[in-house]
Amino acid sequence: xxxxxxxxxxxxxxxxxxxxxxxxxxxxxxxxxxxxxxxxxxxxxxxxxxxxxxxxxxxxxxxxxxxxxxxxxxxxxxxxxxxxxxxxxxxxxxxxxxxxxxxxxxxxxxxxxxxxxxxxxxxxxxxxxxxxxxxxxxxxxxxxxxxxxxxxxxxxxxxxxxxxxx
Amino acid sequence: xxxxxxxxxxxxxxxxxxxxxxxxxxxxxxxxxxxxxxxxxxxxxxxxxxxxxxxxxxxxxxxxxxxxxxxxxxxxxxxxxxxxxxxxxxxxxxxxxxxxxxxxxxxxxxxxxxxxxxxxxxxxxxxxxxxxxxxxxxxxxxxxxxxxxxxxxxxxxxxxxxxxxx
DNA sequence: TTGATGGCGAAATATTATTGCGCGTGTCTG
DNA sequence: CAGACACGCGCAATAATATTTCGCCATCAA
Numbered sequence: 473x474x475x476x477x478x479x480x481x482x483x484x485x486x487x488x489x490x491x492x493x494x495x496x497x498x499x500x501x502x503x504x505x506x507x508x509x510x511x512x513x514x515x516x517x518x519x520x521x522x523x524x525x526x527x528x529x530x531x532x533x534x535x536x537x538x539x540x541x542x543x544x545x546x547x548x549x550x551x552x553x554x555x556x557x558x559x560x561x562x563x564x565x566x567x568x569x570x571x572x573x574x575x576x577x578x579x580x581x582x583x584x585x586x587x588x589x590x591x592x593x594x595x596x597x598x599x600x601x602x603x604x605x606x607x608x609x610x611x612x613x614x615x616x617x618x619x620x621x622x623x624x625x626x627x628x629x630x631x632x633x634x635x636x637x638x
Numbered sequence: 639x640x641x642x643x644x645x646x647x648x649x650x651x652x653x654x655x656x657x658x659x660x661x662x663x664x665x666x667x668x669x670x671x672x673x674x675x676x677x678x679x680x681x682x683x684x685x686x687x688x689x690x691x692x693x694x695x696x697x698x699x700x701x702x703x704x705x706x707x708x709x710x711x712x713x714x715x716x717x718x719x720x721x722x723x724x725x726x727x728x729x730x731x732x733x734x735x736x737x738x739x740x741x742x743x744x745x746x747x748x749x750x751x752x753x754x755x756x757x758x759x760x761x762x763x764x765x766x767x768x769x770x771x772x773x774x775x776x777x778x779x780x781x782x783x784x785x786x787x788x789x790x791x792x793x794x795x796x797x798x799x800x801x802x803x804x
Numbered sequence: 805t806t807g808a809t810g811g812c813g814a815a816a817t818a819t820t821a822t823t824g825c826g827c828g829t830g831t832c833t834g
Numbered sequence: 835c836a837g838a839c840a841c842g843c844g845c846a847a848t849a850a851t852a853t854t855t856c857g858c859c860a861t862c863a864a
Binding site: 662663664674675678 | 819820821822823
């Protein structure tokens, strides 16, 4: 399944679809240098193998009224596995929390949150996050502005590293 | 242009396309309860108005060999606007840096980085980031595991807040 | 050499996107 | 209060795209 290695065409496909997930299969085929049918087969294979997890429209949060973006560093009282996963489960249930990553170091978790305004976030912070079981400390930092926001894979590096094989 | 307010159908469209950016227009139309032609027109309008910035395949970084994910908190020596934007420009040029946000508080920037392995990241850290002009301090935290990663807009909250109008 | 395997591309078919047009609804205006 | 207008819908027709089918060629192993 995921044991199959990717060749340079597969990587091009992934790079193109990461950049434009709604590209037509004909267009994609043209760009990667093969015809449409095998191109579509490769895409399906990449999807099935889990290289492509899904497709998403990038929606402008600000235009929709989500003006505020906040990073929250969370420290827990207990780092027992069951307590960690309990907290993670909580995070998954909070709509304002868009990302939750467990970290090494002094802080246990970093959360990326969005909110329509500061008071909404403050309410969430005091009523939900700080009151959650096992939460010892929360330090928040407001995002003043974004300079770069391109989640995903740096395919330029991939090509350099793999020029040897395939 | 973006002065036009969205009705509940528009919001449904955005929510659906955020969840599945490759949904066919017929399927989308069915889900939001209108026929295909007006649905497509709405999508185009939303794109042109900037509500939809683009479409992207979600690629599994781990499968592609990017095992390491790191948050880096960066402090600068000077917070003069020109120095800030110089640093931001640098970040845009670094492939390993996928996100760069300016923060309030003690730290000036938070960077989300990916790398194939720890040594690649360490090389980047010491050779590039720490050597960059104006960088005063960098604290890094390795991501141990991800509990939630859904960049985007929490449409469930949007609906609750807007049930009044439209 | 020969048979099996895998991937390609041309052609045919099924889906989907897109355009053009007439209809109904709500609003503004005389 | 009627009529003109603007807006957005949906039907039907057309264009583009996706998807299947099938035969060909290269590679590899026996």
